[in-house]
Amino acid sequence: MALPKVGSIGEYIREQRQQAKISLRQLAAAAGVSNPYLSQIERGLRKPSAEILNQIAKGLHISAQALYVQAGLIEDRETPSDVVTAIRADTHLTERQRQVLIDIYESFRKEKRAEDEQTSQNAHPRSGSVTDDEQSLPAELRAALEPYAASTGNGTVNQETKEG
Amino acid sequence: MALPKVGSIGEYIREQRQQAKISLRQLAAAAGVSNPYLSQIERGLRKPSAEILNQIAKGLHISAQALYVQAGLIEDRETPSDVVTAIRADTHLTERQRQVLIDIYESFRKEKRAEDEQTSQNAHPRSGSVTDDEQSLPAELRAALEPYAASTGNGTVNQETKEG
DNA sequence: CCACTTCGTTTGCAATTGCAAGCAGAGTGG
DNA sequence: CCACTCTGCTTGCAATTGCAAACGAAGTGG
Incomplete structure (x- = not known):
């Protein structure tokens, strides 16, 4: 109620x-x-x-x-919730930059989906390994970059080791 | 009160x-x-x-x-750009991913601005030293990456750390 | 073992929201 | 003049917000 x-x-x-x-x-x-x-x-x-x-x-x-x-206090249509659309509509970017941004964005969403499955590792401060806290960022970006740096065409952006 | x-x-x-x-x-x-x-x-x-x-x-x-x-419940900011707004509003991204995306985006904007001498109403008080003659994509991305790949200490990132 | 810290949560309680009911003024018109 | 209707405003009051204080759990260290 x-x-x-x-x-x-x-x-x-x-x-x-x-x-x-x-x-x-x-x-x-x-x-x-x-x-x-x-x-x-x-x-x-x-x-x-x-x-x-x-x-x-x-x-x-x-x-x-x-x-x-x-919270349902704003209609969705009032907000440009579509990142890809916003990127495409941005006149300040070159076409190449647009493609890169969109690719990185989509790569992030893919990783987010994969990452959501392992949300249980609650670490306590200064108690041991830092592991994926600061390394994941460059990794994510490098992964997204590869198709452009090497012009490979298609690259899957998954290199994580989860569950066994 | x-x-x-x-x-x-x-x-x-x-x-x-x-x-x-x-x-x-x-x-x-x-x-x-x-x-x-x-x-x-x-x-x-x-x-x-x-x-x-x-x-x-x-x-x-x-x-x-x-x-x-x-009502002062939404910062009527300078409307940074539709892209940034969209990224910020995207509920599927992690905060870090958002920051990275925004960083890359702003890096793109910066380079585009340097390349395009068409300053209209902009007043971005930041000293960008990434002026590359080459417009190769990896360069652009590396520029955006640097704050993360090297160290997370100094970066001209958008940080609103105002204390009230 | 006990002090100390941090975590998220539970428990009263003051202050506020938001509403139903009623008040005062200004037109209209029989 | 009185009834009716419109306007916006004031008055209690239940329900809710939002906070200070205190609680159990879990970790750290002497």
Whole structure:
């Protein structure tokens, strides 16, 4: 009754926060809201007001619009949610640059899908291996780059080692 | 603290309503909110939640974004570009991927600008030393990569680390 | 083992939202 | 003059937001 479908936005916030690898309290502090309230928001127990939403967006360094859309407070059509379309429509880019951007973008989406399956590795600070924290970025980019650097044509961007 | 400066949005709503030549009650009905509450909102005595704001926007047949901007709930930034907005709004990317994409994009824009001496209304206070004569794609991408591949200390990336 | 820290969560409670009902003023017209 | 209708505004009140404080769990270190 009191929570129709606020869950989606809570999940989204939590997802974004965990991807940013910051704790609930950290985000709460960055957003200027209380920790317990953020906890309740993330679990869909509370429906944050627009102000809170905006602050959380800032704390997450994401677009407030993204949050509003997730919360169903903005019609999707109002936001250019299509990255590829936006890139294609950008007149400041050369055609080549457009292609590169689109390719990298699509490569990212592919990796994101693959990465979503292994979201369980919660590491604690300064306790051991850093592994894929800082290495994944260049890897992702290099992978996306290859087809252009070598002009190979088609390259699958997967080199991860998951499950065994 | 008891009287927030929501006056601007109230004024804006009232303006829009009068421009549409409808009464307060009519708009209240169309928006699905109570008349007295709308009255208080218009006079800045109440701070409506995002939901109410959205409903009012619908009742006024105006963009919800316009209202959010008026309410200060969306940073009406310089509208960096549709591409950046789209990337920021993309819920399928991780934050890091977003940053990388935006970085690459801005790197492209930078190079394009250097190549194209067509500065119109831009004031980007950043010193780019990546002016390559060659326009080879790998070069461009490497430029965008450098902050990540080398070290994550110094990079002219868009960092909004303002503390309030 | 106990102090110390960090994590997310639960528990009251003040402050606020948002509404139903009612108030005051300005037209209309019988 | 009174009834009716429109305008916007004020008054209680239930429900909700949002926070301070405290709680259990899990890790670190003396």
